[in-house]
Every structure is written in structure tokens, then in C-alpha cells.
Amino acid sequence: xxxxxxxxxxxxxxxxxxxxxxxxxxxxxxxxxxxxxxxxxxxxxxxxxxxxxxxxxxxxxxxxxxxxxxxxxxxxxxxxxxxxxxxxxxxxxxxxxxxxxxxxxxxxxxxxxxxxxxxxxxxxxxxxxxxxxxxxxxxxxxxxxxxxxxxxxxxxxxxxxxxxxxxxxxx
Numbered sequence: 001x002x003x004x005x006x007x008x009x010x011x012x013x014x015x016x017x018x019x020x021x022x023x024x025x026x027x028x029x030x031x032x033x034x035x036x037x038x039x040x041x042x043x044x045x046x047x048x049x050x051x052x053x054x055x056x057x058x059x060x061x062x063x064x065x066x067x068x069x070x071x072x073x074x075x076x077x078x079x080x081x082x083x084x085x086x087x088x089x090x091x092x093x094x095x096x097x098x099x100x101x102x103x104x105x106x107x108x109x110x111x112x113x114x115x116x117x118x119x120x121x122x123x124x125x126x127x128x129x130x131x132x133x134x135x136x137x138x139x140x141x142x143x144x145x146x147x148x149x150x151x152x153x154x155x156x157x158x159x160x161x162x163x164x165x166x167x168x169x170x171x
Contacts, residue, residue, distance in 0.1 A: 027086075034093070050092070
């Protein structure tokens with residue numbers, strides 16, 4: 001976020017804007033995770049449930065927005081947005097799948113996203129540690145996607161890989 005904003009905006013403004021951008025990026029990611037179960041709930045004809053969830057969230061969002069903005073300014077506003085979107089992801093996944101463990105995958109991937117944001121802050125951009133942490137997180141994400149993939153999809157991938165090269169046998 002920081003190198004892009006430095007190139008685009010320039011000056012010293014990019015430092016503050018990149019912090020707000022990283023927090024908002026997490027909120028947009030959480031909103032993307034919440035969108036699938038939200039759409040599924042509405043497609044099942046339960047739009048009222050989604051509306052009730054948003055109405056129940058509204059007072060908490062407004063309070064957190066007020067408190068966080070007073071304490072942290074624009075970063076606080078982005079934090080309130082990210083918290084609301086994360087709550088949407090948890091609530092809608094739980095409603096849609098009907099169990100509390102329904103959001104373990106988004107939680108694991110959200111943890112990886114937070115690790116990526118922390119590594120982006122800690123390590124110098126495009127340094128050896130940055131590339132090493134990027135590669136490790138990419139490997140973890142690929143392994144997680146393979147673990148969380150539906151069994152039908154993994155069976156198709158295994159079958160196609162064995163047809164291309166019989167020596168490749170994926171677990």
C-alpha cells in the first residue's frame with residue numbers, strides 16, 4: 001500500500017493514507033467474505049434476516065465509529081468499518097451454515113491477511129525478508145486452499161494431474 005500511495009500521492013501524506021488504506025483493505029476483505037453467505041441468505045428468501053442483522057449492528061457500529069474516530073481519527077473510522085465487516089462475515093457465515101465453526105476458514109485466512117499486513121509494515125519493501133515472508137504466506141494460503149477445497153474439486157485436480165504425469169500423485 002505504501003509504495004503505491006507514495007508513487008500516486010507523493011509527499012508525506014502517503015504515510016497516514018497507507019495506514020488507513022491497510023485497515024480499510026482488511027474491512028473490504030472481510031466484506032468480501034461476508035458477501036457470499038449474505039447473498040445466499042437473500043437467495044433463499046430470507047432477506048429479512050439480513051436486514052435485521054444490519055439493523056442490530058447499526059448502534060454498535062455508530063458507537064464504535066464515534067469512539068474510534070475520536071481516538072484515532074481516519075484510522076479509527078477505517079477500524080470501525082473493518083470491525084463491522086468482520087462482524088458481518090462471522091454472523092452471516094454462522095446463519096448461512098447454521099453452526100459456529102462455519103467461519104473457521106475465513107478466520108484462518110483473515111489471520112493470514114493480518115500477518116501479511118504486519119510483514120508489510122515490519123520488513124522493507126522488496127527486501128529479502130519481505131520476499132521470504134511473502135513466499136511463506138503464499139505457501140500457507142495454497143495449502144489452506146487445498147485443505148478447504150471441496151472433495152469433488154480436489155478429486156478432479158488429482159485426476160487431471162495424474163493424467164498429465166502419472167508420477168504426480170497428490171495426497
